[in-house]
Amino acid sequence: MNDLYLAIINQLDNGIILLDDQLNIQLWNTWLAKYTGKTEDEVKGLPITEVIPRFDNNIYAGMFEKALSNGQKSFCSAAMHQYFVEGRCSNMKQPRQNVLIRHLHLDDKIYVMIEIHDVASVYERIRNLNKSLQHSIGFTKSLERFAYYDSLTDLPNRKFILERIEKLIQQETIFVLFFLDLNGFKAVNDQFGHLQGDLLLQMFAKRGSQFICTQDVLARLGGDEFVLLVENLTTLDEIEQHMEEVKALLEEPFIIEGQQVVISTSIGHACFPRDGITANQLLNVADSKMYADKKEIK
Amino acid sequence: MLTTIQEDILKELYNVFVGEAANLLSEILQKRIVLSVPKVTLLSLHELNPVEQENLTPVLNGTILSTSLKFGSVFSGRAEFIFPTEQIKYVTALCLGEEYTLEDEESTFNDEDFDVVKELGNIILNSIMGGMGSLLEMKLEYDVPQIVLHSAGEYGRTLFNSEESNLLLLYVNFNIDDSKVLGLILIKFSLESIEFLIQKVDEISRDLNE
Numbered sequence: 001m002n003d004l005y006l007a008i009i010n011q012l013d014n015g016i017i018l019l020d021d022q023l024n025i026q027l028w029n030t031w032l033a034k035y036t037g038k039t040e041d042e043v044k045g046l047p048i049t050e051v052i053p054r055f056d057n058n059i060y061a062g063m064f065e066k067a068l069s070n071g072q073k074s075f076c077s078a079a080m081h082q083y084f085v086e087g088r089c090s091n092m093k094q095p096r097q098n099v100l101i102r103h104l105h106l107d108d109k110i111y112v113m114i115e116i117h118d119v120a121s122v123y124e125r126i127r128n129l130n131k132s133l134q135h136s137i138g139f140t141k142s143l144e145r146f147a148y149y150d151s152l153t154d155l156p157n158r159k160f161i162l163e164r165i166e167k168l169i170q171q172e173t174i175f176v177l178f179f180l181d182l183n184g185f186k187a188v189n190d191q192f193g194h195l196q197g198d199l200l201l202q203m204f205a206k207r208g209s210q211f212i213c214t215q216d217v218l219a220r221l222g223g224d225e226f227v228l229l230v231e232n233l234t235t236l237d238e239i240e241q242h243m244e245e246v247k248a249l250l251e252e253p254f255i256i257e258g259q260q261v262v263i264s265t266s267i268g269h270a271c272f273p274r275d276g277i278t279a280n281q282l283l284n285v286a287d288s289k290m291y292a293d294k295k296e297i298k
Numbered sequence: 299m300l301t302t303i304q305e306d307i308l309k310e311l312y313n314v315f316v317g318e319a320a321n322l323l324s325e326i327l328q329k330r331i332v333l334s335v336p337k338v339t340l341l342s343l344h345e346l347n348p349v350e351q352e353n354l355t356p357v358l359n360g361t362i363l364s365t366s367l368k369f370g371s372v373f374s375g376r377a378e379f380i381f382p383t384e385q386i387k388y389v390t391a392l393c394l395g396e397e398y399t400l401e402d403e404e405s406t407f408n409d410e411d412f413d414v415v416k417e418l419g420n421i422i423l424n425s426i427m428g429g430m431g432s433l434l435e436m437k438l439e440y441d442v443p444q445i446v447l448h449s450a451g452e453y454g455r456t457l458f459n460s461e462e463s464n465l466l467l468l469y470v471n472f473n474i475d476d477s478k479v480l481g482l483i484l485i486k487f488s489l490e491s492i493e494f495l496i497q498k499v500d501e502i503s504r505d506l507n508e
Contacts, residue, residue, distance in 0.1 A: 059325050072428065073442045075420040077413035079394060080326055098413060100442060122409055130408060 015085065015116030018104070021068055023048050026111065035118070037088030048114075054084045063101045067112045071103040078119050085116055096120040150220040152198055153205035161219035161227050165279040168231070169272060175231045176239055177270045178246065179286035180208075181294065182224040184263040188256065196256050200263070203254050211249055227283070233271075243267050266294035299340045300496075307499050309338045312468055312483075315429030319422045327393055332473040333422070335483075340492070344463040351458055355467070357382050357482060358454045363412070363447050365419025369427055369440035373494055375462055375487040377426060377440075379419040379470075383407075383447070385479050390414045392474040407447070416445045422470070426483065433498055462486035 009016050010030040018027035024047055028040040038051070048064075049056035055064075066072035076084075076099040083095035096119050104111040148160040156164075168175050182204065189197035201224065208218045208226065217229040228246065233239050247267060253260040268289025276282040300308070312335045320333040346354070363386055366378035381389060390411045391398035420443055431438045448456075457465075468483040487495065 059322065062322070066424075066428070070428065070431065070437060071439070072424055073420075073440075074424065075417050075442050077410075077417040079390070079410045079414045080417055102442075119409065119413075 014118065015114075017048065017114040017116070019048055019064070019112040019114070021110055023064055023112065025051060032085065032116070035087055036085055052084055060101075064112050067101050067103045068110055073100065073102040075100055093120055153202055153220050155205050155209070155226075156217055156219040158219065158221050161217060161221070161229060162279050164217055164229060165272075165282065168229075169277065169279070172273075173231060174234060175229055175272050176233045176242075177272075177282050177286045178228040178230070178243065179268045179270075179283070179290040180226040180228060180246070180250075181266045181290050182263050183266055183294065185224040188261060188263070192256055200254055200256060200261065204250065204263075207249060207252075208246075211246065227286075239269055239271070243269065266290050268293055299342060300338075303503050304496060304499050305338055305340075307502050308340075308466070309335055311429065311433065311499075312338060312426065315426045316422060316470060318429070319425035322421055322425075323418070327395075327474075329393075329395070329475055330473075332471075334471045334473075335468045336471060337467075337469040339467045341465045341467060342463055343458055343460070343465050343486075346458075351454070354454075355482065357480075358457065359451055360384075361448065361450045362453050363407075363415055363445065364453065365416055365423070365443040365445050367423055367427075367440045367443040369438045370436075370491070371439065373434055373436060373438065373491045375485055375491055376460075377423050377483065377485045379422050379443070380453070380482050380484065381415060381479075385481075386411055386415060388477075389418070389472070389474075389479055392477055392479070393418070412445050412447075416443065419443045419445070422483070426485075430495075434494065457484070460486060462488050464489060464492040466492075 009027070012029060012031060015032040015035065016027065016029040017025060017032065020026050024045055025043050026045075028038075028043050033039050043051045054060075060076075063072075063074040063076075067074065078096035078098050081097075081099070083097045084099055085095065085097065087095055098117045098119050100115040100117075102113050102115075104113045148156060150157045165175075165177070185197065185200070188200050201220075205218070205220065205226075208228070212218050212228065212230075215231050217227075219227045219229070221227055230242060233242060247265055250265045251262065253262045255261070268286045268291070270276060270282040270285035270289070272282055275285040316333040316335055320331045323333075324331040341354070343351075352359070357380070361383040362380050363383055364378045364380040366376055368374075368376050386407060388398050390396075393414055423440075423443055427438050427440055464487045466485040466487065468485070470481040470483055472479040472481055
């Protein structure tokens with residue numbers, strides 16, 4: 001073979017084997033010599049199945065035969081075949097090789113050419129890339145959760161509810177904001193301590209979440225203040241009925257340290273667009289009505 | 299475009315061709331693999347109106363992975379084996395004997411998945427090309443199939459804009475152990491080539507009647 005072609009073949013970063021029509025090795029490039037520790041002189045003229053025992057199988061015999069007889073090309077993936085050539089060092093990572101078997105016609109002779117591509121590092125690199133991509137997606141999601149959710153109750157926070165209100169205002173969707181404030185929360189904190197107070201807020205949030213529909217939002221503004229946003233409530237009767245249902249649900253006793261604790265909720269509401277056309281106006285109206293309700297309870 | 303007899307003969311022939319591929323795959327994977335072609339349709343792409351094109355097969359309008367090869371010189375065309383992408387993770391998991399979860403479907407494809415589909419396509423298309431070569435008594439020149447990921451709708455647009463207007467559509471049932479996956483084989487022919495193929499099918503039909 002032309003020296004130039006041979007030099008090129010020996011520079012390739014993959015294995016090239018040329019077999020004659022008796023399936024004996026006629027060419028074994030430098031990549032294979034380095035990879036296996038067997039030089040071309042050692043393997044030249046030997047049957048391929050002797051040098052690479054994994055080819056001693058009907059599957060590959062059929063592929064070689066078809067490559068010789070009708071030029072058929074066969075691709076064997078590392079995923080399905082694992083590997084063909086073993087590395088010379090036992091501590092090398094698990095080999096993974098794609099193999100291409102093809103026909104070659106040169107100077108009135110036919111050959112089988114085998115290309116061996118080591119894909120272990122490629123597969124590993126892609127797998128690591130995918131992993132790191134998944135991690136960064138997960139990190140972005142956790143940042144988003146940190147920015148928009150309250151860490152104690154896992155409810156949406158002030159930022160979330162303000163953005164939702166702005167969006168609904170932009171879309172001109174009718175909605176009602178209920179401002180909720182717990183009555184007697186300070187007493188729970190004083191009697192049972194702050195940890196139990198936090199637990200009460202969590203139980204309150206959990207119970208309140210069960211009440212809401214998919215498009216509704218229950219958010220914690222801070223302390224014992226919550227906001228419930230409900231879309232498409234239009235009449236005063238509907239709003240008052242909703243308020244009563246929320247109050248009744250939250251007045252059911254909570255259990256803290258084996259004791260029944262009953263707290264009530266003061267609620268004020270504001271309707272868009274009747275009571276305001278900005279988030280702040282609506283929250284102020286709902287807040288004022290909540291205080292009026294609290295005074296009545298006292 | 300095909301008579302019932304021509305359709306039946308082609309269906310039987312292609313079942314034999316893919317049967318050979320199934321045997322090789324079963325040996326490689328050490329699993330029971332059955333490939334069958336329940337339906338064969340011959341279409342003239344340029345004669346289909348837009349609605350017929352849209353309704354041709356819903357699989358073609360989605361995101362798909364295709365392995366394709368060009369074949370022949372006198373008898374020529376392009377053969378493609380396609381899978382809808384939502385089935386790729388499932389197929390690779392079945393082939394590799396790995397457990398398949400719904401999260402797999404959402405994760406991105408890697409080179410390993412593409413290589414599995416490339417090998418499946420290579421084995422199936424090799425059997426079809428080999429079988430057609432024997433049927434037509436000619437050697438069909440072709441290369442290892444190329445693998446391409448097509449975004450939704452892209453494949454259909456390319457298909458209808460291709461030069462070869464005659465399309466042989468083979469539905470392939472892919473049974474691995476007890477699981478079933480549907481793939482498609484599309485073979486696009488030049489007019490002369492499809493006429494030659496039908497002529498061969500008619501010869502078989504006459505031989506059967508003698």
